[in-house]
Amino acid sequence: MSSDAARGSGWADKSEELPLVDLATYWRLALKYRFLIIGCFLGALVVGATLTLLMTPIYTAQATLQIDREAARVLDSEDVAPRENMMQGEEFFQTQYGLLRSRSLAERVIESLGLASSNAALEAMGIEAPEAGGTAASQAARRKAAALDALQANLSVSPVRGSRLVAVGYDNPNPVVAARIANGFAENFIQSNLDRKFESSAYARQFLEERIAQTKERLESAERQLVAYAANNQIINVGEPSEGAAAGGATESLTSNNLVALNSALARTRAERVAAEERWRSARTTELMTLPEVLQNPSIQRLTEQRAVLDAEYQQKLSIYQPDYPEMVRLRAQIEEAEGQIQTIAGNIRSSIRSQYEIAASQERSLQAQVNGLTGDVLDLRDRSIQYNILQRELDTTRTLYEGLLQRYKEVGVTGGVTANNISIVDLATPPDSPSKPNLLLNMVFAALLGLGLGGLAALVLEALDETLATPDDVEKKLGIAVLGVVPLLEKGETTASALSDIRSGFSEAYYSLRTALQFSTPDGAPSSLLVSSARPAEGKSTTAYAVALNLARVGKRVLLVDGDLRNPSMHRVVGVENERGMSNLLSGSADLAGVVQHTRQENLFFIPCGPLPPNPAELWGGDRLRQFLTETRNNFDHVIVDGPPVLGFADAPMLAAAVSGVLFVLESRGTRRGQARGALRRIQVGRANLLGAVLTKFSAKSTSYGGYDYAYDYHYGAEPEAKGGKKGKRG
Structure with a gap:
């Protein structure tokens, strides 16, 4: 991977x-x-x-005001005063709060209390007096400006939530001055509100007087124009205007009333004619004795019953007498007489239906002719009344406006002298006892x-x-690579060899865990060839390479450990063999694989030392013999572990990383900086090396106790107290 x-x-x-x-x-x-x-x-x-x-110490004195909602208007007239909703009410209160904080009110308080009358007055407020100089007017202006800035800076307006109360406070080092100024704001705010109302009422009276005079002239002119036009065009309206006509500003004329009445009668007559015509059409095409009017006629019904009785009597006596018998002849004559009467009455009924139709049609024609005649008269009158209606509407509008202005002027005159105020003082400010x-x-x-x-x-x-990499989380977050193992820092006096020889030590357990992680690093288990490198020297890469090889050999794998650091070899001292012949001879072609492989004390673990130091290590690693070496070892060994040189500053490690199956990157806890590690990783990945992960060495759980690493990476679980260097108890 x-x-x-x-x-x-x-x-x-x-x-x-x-x-x-x-x-x-x-x-x-x-x-x-x-x-x-x-x-x-x-x-x-x-x-x-x-x-x-x-x-x-600063003292705060507060005066409490009650502000009732009352819109600023001349009169409480429903036709002009907007209905107050929640939003408008909020706007009203915000306006009052703004007036309390306004510059004009502060200037009024300064004038009423004489706060800027002298330098002594300013000093009594705790304000530094302006420098002397200039004219008296300029000095007064500077004192007023200083007092104004102080008043606006120390004034507080605090509405009481859910009520119409407002607390007006003032801050000052002198509690008496604070109470005096707070009361001055409250009193002057009420007086300024009354002054605004009086000025508004006076302006309203003057404005209404001018508008009344103008409207009166317009009303008189409109009345004269209306009367003159009606006389010239002979327009006479009688009665009050109807609902529809009132909307148009005109009354109904006599001709219009007659037209409406005739039109209503015409509609009724037309409906009667249509019904009579339908009855006549049905009577004309239907058998006479099947007409509903004939069947429902009482005389027809009575004659039909008599004929039925006579027929029954005739048929009864026909079995006894001959048809020419006088009794039979009499009955036959009565039957025919009843039949004739029935036909006569039925014919009269049909004639009556036709007469009703003809009468209804005649009435309809007569009414239609009258309606047509009146329609022309009405249309002519309406043509002459268009201008009349315009003048009438103008007159009505002007009269309504004139009456409204008169009524409003009377109300303003009545309420002009009233000084009722919607703002009142609930509590006056008193000098506070504590700051x-x-x-x-x-x-x-x-x-x-x-x-x-x-x-x-x-x-x-x-x-x-912080550029240090102290914990596995630092490695994963700052470098973005997986941590395969964490190796603890050895205790003082403890050597690497003694720690690895003790299979129950935390040091050995850490490398056992690393070996397990390597077995899951690829689909085929631990890589067949593995390079162990680091960013800089002395980070523990040689120890890690030896420990990984040792642990793989302990599980029965044939492992070849190679000292690949051709510049500063040290692995032969760890393994305990001579460094006469090794990789430098193999890569230069002066020796073969069998001639440089040496046995170690550990079964299944074989070792190739560095050999004589070559003058050009990078050229040896860059040749084809490295790949031939890896191919040959694959047939004889299960794993090849290469202890490579540091990455930074040398070209050896990137070439080795590109040739092997996997790379294990060693980092010293609190020793390797993030920049160094990133630079080394970039160099390793230049050749598309398979970076398996990182190993964090020399990890001190005590110095990194924040976060729980001393528990998570405690490999002494299950060991005896003596084996843990005197630690008490066990950790689960």
């Missing part, structure tokens, strides 16, 4: 699943920089307490919060500037 693969789907998924705010990370950061944060916290408390004690500023408790809280904020900010800045 490459470094991208190491950060592949699994690592990407993990990063995506992390919460946006990792509280554990911030807690570890706070523990790491706890002394800095505590120092900032205590320093801020000391500074806050000192500044609070050095501040001049309101500074508030020691509040200032200490602010100082504490500021100290904690500064401490936290400093911790974040230091953490952002």
Whole structure:
């Protein structure tokens, strides 16, 4: 796997699943920089307490006002005064608060209380008097400006939530002065409101007088024009205007009333004619005796019953007498007489239906002719009434406006002298007994919060500037590569050989864990050829290479350990063999593989030392013999572990990384900086090397106790107390 693969789907998924705010990370950061944060916290408390004690006490006096909602208007007239809703009410109160804070009210308070009358008055308010010089007018202006700035800066307007009360407060070192100025604001605010009302009423009277005079002239002119036009055009309207006509501004004429009545009669007659015509059409095309009118006629029904009785009697006697018998002849004559009467009455009924139709048609024609005649008269009258209606509407509008102005003028005259105010004083300000500023408790809280904020900010800045890689999380977050193993720092006096020889030691357990991680690093298990390198010397890469090879050999694998550092070899001293012949001979072609491989004390572990130091190590690694060597060892060994040179400053490691199956990158905890590690990783990845992951060596759980690494990477689980160097108990 490459470094991208190491950060592949699994690592990407993990990063995506992390919460946006990792509280554990911030807690570890706070523990790491706890002394800095505590120092900032205590320093801020000391500074806050000192500044609070050095501040001049400030007294706040408050006067309470009640402001009732009342829109500014001349009269409470529904046709012009807008209905007050919640939004307008809020606008009204905000306007009142703005008036309380206005410059004009502050100037009025200065004038009424004489606050800028002299330098002594300014000093009594705690205001520094302006420098002397200039004319008396300029000095007065400077004093007024200084007093105005002080009043606006120290004034507070605090509405009481859910009520119409407003607290007007003033801050001053002198409590008596504070109460005097607060009361001055309240009283002058009420007086200024009354003055505005009086000025508004006076302006309204003058304005209404002018408008009434103009409207009266317009009303008289409109009346004269209307009368003259009606006389010239012979327009006479009678009665009150109807609802529809009133909308148009005209009354109904006699001709219009007649037309409406005739038109209604015509509609009724037309409906009767249509019904009569339908009955006549049905009577004309239907059999006479089947007409509903015939069947429902009482005379027809009575004659039909008589004929039926006579027919029954005739048929009864026909069985006894001959048809020419006098009785039979009499019955037959009666039957025919009844039949004739029925036909006569039925014919009369049909004639009656036709007569009704003809009468209805005649009435319709007569009414239609009258309606047509009146329609022309009405249309002619309306043509002559268009201008009349225009003049009538203008007259009505002017009269309504004139009456409204008169009524409004009367109301203004009645209410002009009334001085009722919607603002009143609820409580006058009194000199306070205790200062309101500074508030020691509040200032200490602010100082504490500021100290904690500064401490936290400093911790974040230091953490952002921290280039060290101290923990596995640092490696994964700052470098983006997986950590395959964490090797603890050896205790004082403990050697690498003794730690590795003790299979129950934490040092050995760490490399066992690394061996397990390597077995899962590729689909085929641990890579067949592995380069162990680091960014700089003395980071533990040789120890790591030896430990990995040793642990693979202990599980029965044939492992070849190669000292690939042709510039500063040290692995032969760790293994305990001579460095007469080795990789330099093999790569230069002066020896073969069998001639340089040496046995070690560990079964299945073989070793090739560096050999004589060559003058050109990079050229030896760059030749074809390296790939031939790896191909040949693949047939004889399960794994080849190469202890490579450091990456930075040399070209050997990138060439080795490109040739082997995997690269294991060694980082020293708190020794390797992020910039060094990134530079080394970039060089390794130039040749598209398969970076398996990193190993963090010399990790001190005690010095990195924030975050729980001392627990997570404790490899002494299950060991005896003596084996752990005197540690008590076990860790689960």
